[in-house]
Amino acid sequence: MILPNKHIQISNSILNLGAILLDNITANQTVSLLWDKVRELSEVRNFERFSLGLDLLFILGIVELKDGIIRRVEK
């Protein structure tokens, strides 16, 4: 699911989705703003996949949600 394999193409993989989302996370965005920004992309497809993509980025400690703003975790 995360990684592409025999059944899942790269474009359908969550990893790919996470990369695209990360690309779009700039300063000071709400979840809705980010969603509205990326919802038309073919890799995103729906809100369920969008939220799973964000989950992955959180699991990996790349993004966090603070005071309603989604942002990259500063290292």
Add this chain to the structure above:
Amino acid sequence: MIHSIECDNPSFKKIVFKDGLNVILAERTKEATIKDSRNGLGKSTLIEIIHFCLGADKRETLKNPRLDNWTFILNLDLGGKTYSISRNTADNNKIIIEGDCSDWKIKPTIDEKSRKQIISRNDWKKCLGILMFNLQPIYDEFEYVPTFRSLISYFIRQNGQRGSFLTPFQQYKSQREWDIQINNAFLLSLGWEYASKLQVIKDRVKFLNHLKKEAQSGLLANLMGNIGELEALKIRIEAQVQDEDSQLRSFKVHNQYNQIERNADNLTKNIHELVNLNMTDRMILEHYEASLSEEKDARTDKIIKIYKEAGLVFMDIITKKIDEVLDFHRKVVANRKDFLTNEMDRIRGNISRREDEIKKMTSQRTELMQILQSHGALEEFNELQKNHQNSVSQLKDISIRLENLKKFEQGKSGISIEQELLHQQANRDLSEREFQRRDAILTFNENSEALYEVPGTLSIDFTKKGFKFGINIERSGSQGISNMKIFCYDLMLAKLWAKRTKTPIFLIHDSNIFDGVDERQRALALQLAASESSKHGFQYICTFNSDMIPQKDFRGDFDFSSNVVRKLTDATVDGGLLGIRF
């Protein structure tokens, strides 16, 4: 009969007249230059003085300042008594009369200072009319009447310059047609009253024509304006006036009409803006609602599955516990949902606030529109009023025209009946006066026969235009003949009137009447005047130039010189009538 004429100025040559023929002879001398022509001798002045004493205005000569304050005295018979008439050139409205005036209808007053009988010029003319021509005061009920001044001018024709010798029936150039008809008819004992009535009708025709012209001119000149057209126009404009009137009555002026109009316009603009905004918001709301239903949440098992998979793939870097991940996930979803519902609430709030505003503005606008509907602007009212006034004056104008036109039409038909009736009456009257007519015609015939050995014709008719007089003498043509026609006519009038009045009539001719007349006819005319005047008892007075005397053509027994009552000469400065030259 005139006995004498004199003057208070001693240089004046007193002239004493006798019965029958009287000649005032103007003598030309060799010494006289062209400038001192006989015209300066006073022939015309004599006639002017007689007219002046008989109530005429001062004419050419008597206006001269050298003759100011001269008193001329005319001694004459009136109604069987002798009178002395004095009139001063300066104080010329007072005529002094010496003689018995006790039986006069209009009596002179006694002047307190001089104890003399005085009469005003107007009363004098009336008295003379009664005494000489028997003019009755009852004539005053006619609008056009014979007058003494006009009648006497046929017996004392003035000099040629006034056109006294144009035709027998006219005694001055610009004499009006009615004046000619009435006075000649009176002199010929014809029914002058018909000519008078006819003139009244003519005046009415003139007035009616004027009315018609008025009715058809001006505002409606393009419209021919017969009665039918005007009636139709009147009805149309009457309706218009009524309509405007009721509009004006119900018209309510609002002082801030224009302001209200602008406000209503602004409200409409604002309402449109709000409606547009709501439209946009509703679309957004729809979009959000769709999002809310479409955006399904990921199931927890899927999150756990992704967590486990991440643990396998990125073993070292997983620092988050599963609970933390689930918590993050819930927050993300909750944030999104909160955002959507907040936004939707905000938009809904905006929409309903705007709707309230729209409602408020709409009702405001309705109020304004009601005012605008029931009221008008002052300018509009004024405009309406101006139009109304226009229509009213137009209606008035048309009504007057219509009335005039109706008067014209009614009058016209009435007049043609009256005219026809008058024509019949006058002709019946004329045929009843056959004796008078024959008398005049025969007398005229005799006169013309005596001069030209052919009977002339005097024709008297009453046509649609009134009396029509005509004179014809065969061999007519030269100026001489036309003057002799006047001579014959005047002589006839003198003969007729010698029979008719108690006042012996006189006929006075200026030498002009003999201008261009053949010697033979001059001689015959003088002889005829002499014989007729003594036979019928009137006075014939004429002025004559000495070089015009047809000595060879007189009958043997005719003594011309015995009839000369005064000689005027240019040989000396004081040889003229007035005794002075200017």
